[in-house]
Amino acid sequence: MKVSYYPGCSLHATGKEYDQSMKLVSSALGIELKEVDDWSCCGASSAHSTNFDLSIALSARNLISAEKDALDVMVPCAACFNRFKMAEHHLKADKELKTKIEDIVGTKYQGGIAIRNPIDIIFNEIGIDTLTAKVVKPLTGLKPVSYYGCLLLRPPDVCEFDNYENPVMLDKMMGAIGADVKNWSYKTDCCGGSLAISKTSIVVDMCDKLMKAAREAGANCVVTACPLCMNNLDMRPSRGLKLPVFYFTELIALAMGLDGSKETFKSHMVDPRPLLKQLQLI
Amino acid sequence: METFLEEVNKKINGVPLQRCYHCRKCTAGCPVASHMEYNLNKVVKMIQNGKRDEVLGSSTIWICLSCETCITRCPNQIDIARMMDVLRQMAIEEGVGAREKNVLKFHDAFLANIKMGGRINEPLMMVQYKLKSGDLFSDAVMGVEMFMKGKLSLLSPRTKDIKSVKDIFEKTKHS
Ligand code: SF4
Numbered sequence: 001m002k003v004s005y006y007p008g009c010s011l012h013a014t015g016k017e018y019d020q021s022m023k024l025v026s027s028a029l030g031i032e033l034k035e036v037d038d039w040s041c042c043g044a045s046s047a048h049s050t051n052f053d054l055s056i057a058l059s060a061r062n063l064i065s066a067e068k069d070a071l072d073v074m075v076p077c078a079a080c081f082n083r084f085k086m087a088e089h090h091l092k093a094d095k096e097l098k099t100k101i102e103d104i105v106g107t108k109y110q111g112g113i114a115i116r117n118p119i120d121i122i123f124n125e126i127g128i129d130t131l132t133a134k135v136v137k138p139l140t141g142l143k144p145v146s147y148y149g150c151l152l153l154r155p156p157d158v159c160e161f162d163n164y165e166n167p168v169m170l171d172k173m174m175g176a177i178g179a180d181v182k183n184w185s186y187k188t189d190c191c192g193g194s195l196a197i198s199k200t201s202i203v204v205d206m207c208d209k210l211m212k213a214a215r216e217a218g219a220n221c222v223v224t225a226c227p228l229c230m231n232n233l234d235m236r237p238s239r240g241l242k243l244p245v246f247y248f249t250e251l252i253a254l255a256m257g258l259d260g261s262k263e264t265f266k267s268h269m270v271d272p273r274p275l276l277k278q279l280q281l282i
Numbered sequence: 283m284e285t286f287l288e289e290v291n292k293k294i295n296g297v298p299l300q301r302c303y304h305c306r307k308c309t310a311g312c313p314v315a316s317h318m319e320y321n322l323n324k325v326v327k328m329i330q331n332g333k334r335d336e337v338l339g340s341s342t343i344w345i346c347l348s349c350e351t352c353i354t355r356c357p358n359q360i361d362i363a364r365m366m367d368v369l370r371q372m373a374i375e376e377g378v379g380a381r382e383k384n385v386l387k388f389h390d391a392f393l394a395n396i397k398m399g400g401r402i403n404e405p406l407m408m409v410q411y412k413l414k415s416g417d418l419f420s421d422a423v424m425g426v427e428m429f430m431k432g433k434l435s436l437l438s439p440r441t442k443d444i445k446s447v448k449d450i451f452e453k454t455k456h457s
């Protein structure tokens with residue numbers, strides 16, 4: 001399948017491991033990516049916290065650009081995904097707002113393309129069976145807890161994500177590539193996201209709580225699908241509580257034995273290579 | 283004259299806050315409730331009681347992370363997360379400012395960065411934030427480590443049609 005691809009700022013910076021592994025996995029699974037033309041930042045929480053019209057217009061500019069390709073748009077960053085879904089929701093529900101935003105952006109918004117995250121695309125379009133069949137090196141001994149965070153799922157009527165209090169898509173994918181996924185009740189708890197820099201101590205508390213829970217569940221790593229979750233979980237927990245954190249696409253690439261799949265591990269703040277070596281996975 | 287409650291409800295543009303029956307489910311699920319000086323349903327009550335200055339001047343509205351747990355769980359579909367956005371915007375527009383100054387300074391630095399290049403340039407944005415907040419040294423060690431690992435780069439591609447982004451900022455600016 002072919003989709004248009006909105007990397008967002010994070011995937012070109014601190015989240016580049018997500019971008020790299022996403023590209024490897026997509027090409028191996030037959031998902032062709034067409035980058036959205038001349039995209040700009042979605043505005044994230046800084047826009048919606050301070051100026052509603054700005055937040056909708058910044059997202060709309062990108063949605064309008066993506067519409068030119070007439071393909072579903074794949075949005076890997078949970079924060080961008082949330083902002084796009086939110087903009088779509090408001091633009092479809094409120095005609096007056098739509099007119100106002102079109103005037104601000106200077107082009108018409110059609111609302112004709114689906115905004116999707118890669119978990120949904122890989123799970124529902126490629127499927128667990130295909131994924132399983134492509135595994136050459138099952139991740140035996142790896143015990144992740146899956147961490148969905150908030151913005152992929154909530155609010156549920158906007159994000160249209162299945163099973164928003166106990167999502168299972170990531171868990172099933174990790175199972176398919178041979179990992180021993182641990183169950184825990186913090187899958188959708190918040191990591192503190194946008195306050196990481198301005199109220200760091202709160203975020204440290206929140207990340208510590210998550211890491212303690214992951215350890216209690218018997219996990220030896222955490223798997224995520226969001227560059228902001230990754231940043232927080234990889235950097236903010238207190239010493240002694242940290243665990244390696246992976247993007248789910250890095251683990252899929254590793255299990256599929258893809259060329260270049262080991263390249264992204266070296267830039268993690270918590271080096272995951274000792275764990276992977278110990279389990280003889282690299 | 284419009285009451286504070288009517289004003290907030292109009293901006294939320296959804297389920298009116300009076301629908302709240304104070305079951306406290308929102309507060310129970312809020313990950314940062316313990317860091318806030320008022321519980322979420324207390325804020326609703328204060329709005330109903332017209333406590334404008336207390337609400338707009340509170341740190342509560344700036345501690346909210348927009349995790350959307352409250353709206354997800356409210357039995358009456360009251361959008362507390364949206365209410366928080368509305369209250370922050372009112373605090374800015376009315377010149378009350380932000381009780382949690384650095385939170386707003388961060389947002390300002392973030393938006394200034396988008397306006398400049400269309401996309402976030404993380405190191406530059408951090409410098410902009412640090413200059414605004416005066417919080418120069420926290421995270422410096424982490425920043426150096428991130429550079430060493432190649433996670434941060436000074437040169438990242440920008441949006442080419444930067445005028446279209448700047449126009450959006452101009453046209454949505456509060457007078
Ligand atoms: S989530 Fe952040 S980094 Fe990604 S596009 Fe939106 S604002 Fe830019």
Ligand code: SF4
Pocket residue numbers: 078079148149150151152189190191192193194226228229230232347349
């Ligand atoms: S970064 Fe944290 S706050 Fe943001 S989506 Fe991920 S979990 Fe939620």
Ligand code: SF4
Pocket residue numbers: 301302303304305306307308309322323326355356357358359360362
């Ligand atoms: S969950 Fe809804 S009804 Fe219950 S206290 Fe919160 S806002 Fe009010």
Ligand code: SF4
Pocket residue numbers: 308311312313314315322345346347348349350351352353362363366
């Ligand atoms: S959106 Fe804000 S108020 Fe609602 S639960 Fe999350 S942090 Fe609390």
